[in-house]
Amino acid sequence: MMTLHCIDEKFLDAGRCQPCKTKYAIRAGFEFNKNCGWSNNQLTQSPYRPCRQGTFNDGSSDKCQTCRPCITQFIACSTTSDTICCKQGEQVFKGTCIPQPLPTTVKTTVSWTSINSSFGSSTTSLTPTPTPTPFQNPHHAINVTAIYICLGILSALTLVCLFLVIKRRRINHLNKEFQKRNGTIRESLSKKGINRYEQSISYNMIKESDNNDHSTGSAYLLAPKIQSAPLKTVLNNLDVLEELMQVLDPDISGAKNTRHLAAQCSFSFAWINYAYSMKDHKSPLVAVLEGVVTKNPEWTVGHLAELLTTISRNDAVEILAKLPAGVEE
Known part of the structure; x- marks a missing residue:
């Protein structure tokens, strides 16, 4: 059976890429993960x-x-808003764009000096003298340039x-992560033998639990033609097989599975x-069914229903009931 792969922004739902x-829901500041x-x-x-x-x-x-990039002054983008x-x-001023202030100008004041001298009937008047602005002073311009250079440096x-x-903080962080990961690896290696022992005990518990829960007969009566259909009928019906994979393959606490x-x-x-x-390449349930069909070609859907009832998975028996009643060997 071919496995359907979806593009990054879609996921597999009931055999279709959705x-x-x-x-x-779409969330601001986030994007969807792969599939x-x-x-x-x-x-x-x-x-x-x-x-x-x-x-x-x-x-x-x-x-x-x-x-987006800007050629003028700009307010930097965040994960929820553009530049x-x-x-x-x-x-930019306090997070907003405001008009730049006009260049500061120094008003020119004019001193009028009037000297009235009475030498007979004559009056003497002086012409107005403008007050020099700071930018007219060459020494002031040099000082401003020096200030800008110092600020730039x-x-x-x-x-x-x-x-x-x-950079130094990042290096220290990476060193700590490396030491932590090495410690985890060493601890994992030291527990490897214990894990194997626990796995062996778990398998024995599965077998013992299966023997204690054993009961004959299907919890849900299947149509006679479905019960007598060969087991490979389940492998050939992709819709029923897909539903069985979804309920039996996952490891869920308290529920018996594949x-x-x-x-x-x-x-x-x-x-x-x-x-x-x-599991990433092939469903464990498909592997089990293919192995059973190879070893016991005479097995029928009824045999599978009995085993599912034995492990208290009557929900899977209900899915088997969806097989077409008119199926033939």
């Missing part, structure tokens, strides 16, 4: 992942969008120091573990 937004976090009809991780640096999602798109470019002649040094501090069914069919503990280790 968009993530049909099941999950909405689903793998082999199971939710294996969160449906969402946060927008990367330099991207945003304001809640109107499945995926995070790249923040805001200020218009020509505007500057200080800004560059501040950025270099900040970069070095961030592991218990395989134990009832006399598969070894090692074989069951191997089947589940290949």
